[in-house]
Amino acid sequence: MRIKICGITQASQGRAIVQAGATALGFISVKASPRYISPKEIARISQDLPPCDRIGVVANASREEIVELARQAPLTGIQLHGNESPEFCQTLRQQLPGLELIKALRIRQTSDLEQSDRYQAVVDSLLLDAYHPQQLGGTGQTLDWQALRSFEPAIPWFLAGGLTPDNITQALTQLHPQGIDLSSGVERSPGDKDLDKVHALFQHLSRLT
């Protein structure tokens, strides 16, 4: 199980979260987000991290902006959290062959899952997140997990959206994603992670295995 904690803005918290068991850290490169962090800050935080996946989160950025982000920050992957088309993803994959591409799909209704078919050949992983009319991500809202029971894409997928230490067991009893992604559910405030909540998350996860 891949465990991504997203919205990292402090080096000490990033280190502690990986040491607690996270396999991936997410860095928000969306300027409208309260969790926004610059490429230079991502690079500074990354230099002292234990081994982990380092995912830059973008939304409707140009390919040139994404390539520049990847040049400035030592990322292992890019998470596309906007309305990026399969064609956009395919071209970006050719420009950044060494990076994992994760396409986030914001699910409002079950039929929104159908778009995953169009991405499976052009990205490495999918991430299902809650839809919100004003916020692209980090909403703290859960998806209808029951509606996802038959979701079995040909590529790995992350469950995101409103996951917390208190609901993760229920979520993973109903669904079997290859990864989970949390942000606000392990925070004191946007971008300020609560390490007690992070440790509680891993305690719950350890009881599942």
Ligand SMILES: O=C(O)c1ccccc1NCC(=O)[C@H](O)[C@H](O)COP(=O)(O)O
């Ligand atoms: O977290 C943000 O502020 C954000 C802003 C704009 C685009 C994406 C964003 N987050 C992407 C993530 O991968 C979050 O972890 C995901 O949306 C889940 O967030 P939460 O519901 O708070 O756990």
